[in-house]
Amino acid sequence: MNTARHRSTLLAAAGTVLALSLTACQSDGDGASSSAPTTSATVASSPAAAAPTAGKGTGTSDTTGSTGSASAASKGSAGSSGASAGSAGATGERVSASTPLCTAKDVRVTAARQDGPPYTHIVLTAKSTIGHSCRLTGFPHIQFLESHKQDVPAVAKSKPATPVVLTAGAPAYALVKLSDGGLDEDNEPVSAFSVMLDGDSTVIAVTAPGSDGIAVDPAKALTGYWTPELRNGADDF
Incomplete structure (x- = not known):
């Protein structure tokens, strides 16, 4: 149990x-x-x-x-x-x-000496006297002396790619050679000379810079084309 x-x-x-x-x-x-x-x-x-x-x-x-x-x-x-x-x-x-071509009544042209003695170059400055733009083509047609009626030859390498458009705030310039600066050159004194623009036969009377004017050798004188720069490197002649 x-x-x-x-x-x-x-x-x-x-x-x-x-x-x-x-x-x-x-x-x-x-x-x-x-x-x-x-x-x-x-x-x-x-x-x-x-x-x-x-x-x-x-x-x-x-x-x-x-x-x-x-x-x-x-x-x-x-x-x-x-x-x-x-x-x-x-x-x-x-x-x-x-844009119309610039005429003598549209532009004021002045001259100033370039560089120092013997002052072989001058610079022409063209400024607009109107309220609208105009085209300044070619080069200034310059005659320095009454005895030389031929225009001063232009230097082709100074020609700009396009025509200069002249406005109130943008003048144009042309470098002009007067002589080689030699003592034996046939220089003649010039107190005033004439300038004409392309497309206009009106003569612009320009006063030569300096109190004694400038000395020009007609056989050596050359002009550059109108350019927007004072001197663009191609104008060295």
Whole structure:
């Protein structure tokens, strides 16, 4: 009897332990299963989180599209600039073609010595006396002496690429050689001389610079073309 009761007690205790083990296992299973949904929920949230990223990717594509549009707009602007530049060029051509030639009544011509003694050169300065522009083409037609009716020869290398457009604020210049500066030259004193412009036969009387005037050797005298610069390097003669 004692042995049977002892076995029953042992079996009851074993059953309790087994029940507790099963309960613990079930609890562990429940924890594992609750943990598994949490993991799958996290994994499920990744695509959800990736969706905005895809949206940003689309945004990047839109930005690229915008860049393309900006590039196209930039090309359009460049085309517009080109058109504007073309218009400006055309306008310049129209202005150049329609700008009248300067005449004696439009221009005041003065003379000044260039460099120092022996004063072999003078500079002619032409300034507009009118309210609009005019074209000053060619070179000044100069006659220094009554005894020499021929115009002073022009130096071709001083010719500018385009005619000078004379405005109120932009004078034109012409360098003129008087002599070689030698003591044995046939120089003649000149206190005033005549200048004519291309396209106009009106004589402009110019006073020679200096209290004693200038000394001119008609055989050596040369003139440069009208240029917008005082001396452009090509005028050295």
